[in-house]
Amino acid sequence: MxxxxxxxxxxxxxxxxxxxxxxxxxxxxxxxxxxxxxxxxxxxxxxxxxxxxxxxxxxxxxxxxxxxxxxxxxxxxxxxxxxxxxxxxxxxxxxxxYSFQYYAWPKFLGKALANKKSLPWLFAVPAAIFLFLIFLGYGKTGAEPGKIVFSKFLPVLYIDAVFIPTALFAIIAFALGLKRFLTDMNGGTMPPVGAMVKSLKNVLPVILRHDKFKECTENKNRYWGHLGILYGFLGLLIVTGLVFVMMDVFHMEDPFSLINPVKILANLSALALIGGLVVVLYNRWKTRETSGLGTYYDWLFLLVLLGVALTGIFAELMRLAGIGALAYLCYYLHLICVFFLFAYAPFSKFAHLAYRTTAMAYADYIGRELPVEESEVEEKSSEEESSKE
Ligand code: SF4
Ligand code: SF4
Incomplete structure (x- = not known):
């Protein structure tokens, strides 16, 4: 029985x-x-x-x-x-x-990101840190009157002192959460690392091509929205790394010219991000009757991403227009949004990127078969035909 x-x-x-x-x-x-x-x-x-x-x-x-x-x-x-x-x-x-909140470490941050009442202090932390650093550097940065230079407003060294530990914290928090998630998925033991890396290699092209989003029938343009967000975000991540090397290693000074390739990549990425966000937000609104307006997590993440892109673009526009007060204000808000995005990444909807990638790799590892796409079916049948001949 x-x-x-x-x-x-x-x-x-x-x-x-x-x-x-x-x-x-x-x-x-x-x-x-x-x-x-x-x-x-x-x-x-x-x-x-x-x-x-x-x-x-x-x-x-x-x-x-x-x-x-x-x-x-x-x-x-x-x-x-x-x-x-x-x-x-x-x-x-x-x-x-619920899942990534459950696996989150430290737990209190997982709970805080889920609770609307915690939002003021979650923003207040970076706001206070950057305000303190601005006052700390005031009068010591060699700023020239009338010239708008962000690295004179807040020296690169100060920014590094905040973002390097923040990035390390986010990486450790992600690693601990994902380890617990993988162990639970696998029935209490970690799957072999080598096999998981192999599976990760198998699923990464699927993720980068956004194959699964293409199969959506009700919201076809959702594919373009997510693609814009993913590549806009990846572009800005690359820009951040390049600027770090340019300023910290080669001691280049900002502002960079608008035709500098890094600047071009930054502006194109920001536009892709904003375009993708507009499509996703429009879709949410259009399908609100059947699918709902989305969760607090969805909106918080989308609005913070929008905040990162818009404050970055406005800081640049205000600098070009020579309006120092607004340029520095936008830059200050930009730093707060960037901190929010990265420091709280393991506890916000950002975590989807890591958890979904891990789950897809695990599904590949255990041989959980997902439907074969039509193109693959065609390829397979033509291969079979030719082998018969
Ligand atoms: S289960 Fe998920 S992927 Fe499948 S139709 Fe529903 S929302 Fe789409
Ligand atoms: S009623 Fe339940 S099982 Fe049927 S479509 Fe809706 S969610 Fe699925």
Whole structure:
């Protein structure tokens, strides 16, 4: 006789999922339409129907370490077809938010990023740090009157003193959270590092090409929105690294010319980021009836990203226009947004990038098959044809 499964519902977990954006989960009556219409769900143990019942029953242990919640790319095709308005796409998004909050280290930051009431002090920390440093350097930076130079407003050394430890902290926090996540997914032990690295190499091209986003049928332009955000962000990350080398290693002085390749890359990346964000925000608004407006996590992350891009562009425009007070104010706000983005990355929606990549690599490692794309089917059948000949 098959072994029984004792259901131990966690009512508190259900409530938390509802608060994190899955407030419609109780509407599900298990018709499985969502699993049928999902363009990327595998045939073997498809999602998101099973996740819906786990969420309703409060089966926290099954849900939060389940790689399938991360294989979902939140296209919301399932929500558009759900006959009960249970918004399975949003319920899975809530489960993901719970998951990285659960694995986060240190825990209090995970909880703080989930709580709207913590927002003022989360912003106040970088605001106070940079204000203190501006006063510390005031009068000692050799600033020339009438010239707007950001490195004279806040010396590069001071910025390094904040961002190098911040980056190290974020890397350590990510590493600890992801290790716990991987261990739980793998049933209590870490999968072999070599095999995971190999799987990571397999999934990286899929992520960089955004293949899974292309399969969305209800929000086709979502693909372009996410692509703009990803490459805009990667471009700005490269620019940050290059500027660090130019100023710290080669002691080059800012401001850089507008035709400097690094400056061109910075401006193009910022525009790609803003364009992508506008598409994603517009989509959210357009599909608000069927898919919901998104969670607090979604909006916080998108608005901080927008803040990074807009304050950066306005700081530059104000500098070019020669309006010192506004240029420095925008630069100060820019630093606060950048700090927020990176220091809190392991606890904000930014963490999706790392957790989804890890889950996709793990799915590859365990051989969890996702639907083969049409192009691959065509390639395979033509290969078979030619081998028959
Ligand atoms: S979420 Fe909607 S589509 Fe999916 S099983 Fe439940 S009722 Fe059916
Ligand atoms: S949101 Fe999209 S990817 Fe996620 S389960 Fe629904 S249909 Fe599938």
């Amino acid at each position: 098959a072994k029984g499964y004792v259901v131990e519902p966690d009512v508190g977990f259900v409530r938390e999922l509802q608060e994190l954006g899955g407030d419609t989960l109780k509407k599900c009556y298990q018709c499985a339409t969502c699993s049928v219409v999902c363009p990327i769900s595998p045939e073997n143990k498809p999602f998101p129907r099973k996740e819906m019942i786990w969420a309703q029953w409060g089966l926290k242990d099954k849900l939060i370490c389940n790689p399938d919640i991360w294989l979902c790319h939140n296209c919301n095709d399932c929500s558009a077809y759900c006959p009960r308005g249970a918004k399975p796409g949003e319920v899975l998004a809530a489960a993901r938010n």
